[in-house]
Amino acid sequence: MKTATHLLDEHFREYISLLARLQQFFLEGKEDSPEADALRDRMDRPWDALSPEQSEIVAGLCADLNGMIDGPSPGTNPSESELLQESLALREARDAGDMLAVLRHLRALTHYHSPAEVAALRAEAWDRIGETEMARLFSEYARKLDGREGRNGAPRVS
Amino acid sequence: MPTVYRSMKRAADGLPVLESSARGLGVREPPAPDADIDVDAAGNVERNGKGMSVARNWRDLPRHRIPKRLNNGQEGGLGPNSNFCWRYGDGPFAPGLLAVGLELVLKPHDPTKGNVVPSLAVPLTHYQADLEATRDGWVVDET
Numbered sequence: 027m028k029t030a031t032h033l034l035d036e037h038f039r040e041y042i043s044l045l046a047r048l049q050q051f052f053l054e055g056k057e058d059s060p061e062a063d064a065l066r067d068r069m070d071r072p073w074d075a076l077s078p079e080q081s082e083i084v085a086g087l088c089a090d091l092n093g094m095i096d097g098p099s100p101g102t103n104p105s106e107s108e109l110l111q112e113s114l115a116l117r118e119a120r121d122a123g124d125m126l127a128v129l130r131h132l133r134a135l136t137h138y139h140s141p142a143e144v145a146a147l148r149a150e151a152w153d154r155i156g157e158t159e160m161a162r163l164f165s166e167y168a169r170k171l172d173g174r175e176g177r178n179g180a181p182r183v184s
Numbered sequence: 185m186p187t188v189y190r191s192m193k194r195a196a197d198g199l200p201v202l203e204s205s206a207r208g209l210g211v212r213e214p215p216a217p218d219a220d221i222d223v224d225a226a227g228n229v230e231r232n233g234k235g236m237s238v239a240r241n242w243r244d245l246p247r248h249r250i251p252k253r254l255n256n257g258q259e260g261g262l263g264p265n266s267n268f269c270w271r272y273g274d275g276p277f278a279p280g281l282l283a284v285g286l287e288l289v290l291k292p293h294d295p296t297k298g299n300v301v302p303s304l305a306v307p308l309t310h311y312q313a314d315l316e317a318t319r320d321g322w323v324v325d326e327t
Contacts, residue, residue, distance in 0.1 A: 048248060048262050058264050066248045067206055067218045073246040078294055085259035088247045092255040133258060
């Protein structure tokens with residue numbers, strides 16, 4: 027099952043693209059600048075066009091982006107069986123090419139994968155979705171966490 | 185009266201900032217490219233569903249308006265931390281009268297989003313004054 031294409035419409039892609047630019051302002055410490063506010067004004071229109079399902083995806087992405095600024099969130103502490111279930115679901119989603127599901131399941135696995143691995147998997151997911159700027163942000167974050175320039179490949183998910 | 189939420193700055197008196205912006209109590213006016221409303225040739229606000237945007241809950245507000253400090257690891261925001269999430273009203277999020285001269289209309293594709301619109305075609309200054317008149321009724325609610 028591939029990522030549902032109806033979710034990846036022009037409004038969603040425009041919002042994700044603008045969100046990546048807004049994140050860049052945060053990374054540069056310019057999130058309260060007039061330029062950042064002007065960008066937020068541009069984001070209102072695509073936001074209004076998003077469906078509830080798309081808005082939920084964006085909510086999760088914003089949490090992921092916040093982690094890039096404040097450090098990884100401690101997240102939930104799942105039981106062994108929950109961890110196993112989420113790991114299986116992640117692998118199946120990745121194999122099936124359902125990258126939005128990959129991003130969702132990853133949030134339950136932050137105790138299992140290292141922050142660098144999570145960031146690399148997010149980079150891979152956004153790249154496969156076709157949002158290269160968002161992918162670049164996560165890829166650079168993964169490299170920063172990993173401390174090894176040049177290694178930004180996603181870990182093996184078994 | 186429906187309950188609505190909006191992300192706005194807080195003024196020195198603890199109430200929402202009165203401002204024709206997306207971060208204040210008011211609407212952005214034409215000819216601004218991001219104007220929230222249309223105005224007809226007579227200077228009246230057109231009753232076409234456009235107005236001051238609100239949501240069912242603060243978690244339904246635009247993610248770029250929700251202050252970043254409210255991130256919980258599962259859902260977050262990329263709004264400035266000087267924004268606050270405000271609540272007005274005490275009923276279900278349903279179309280109807282919100283305050284004197286103001287109504288809530290829902291956005292057709294998403295029942296968690298809405299606009300506060302004028303009940304009648306009134307001059308823009310009248311509409312902005314009606315919005316300002318609700319100021320005392322807004323409280324910060326980020327629970």
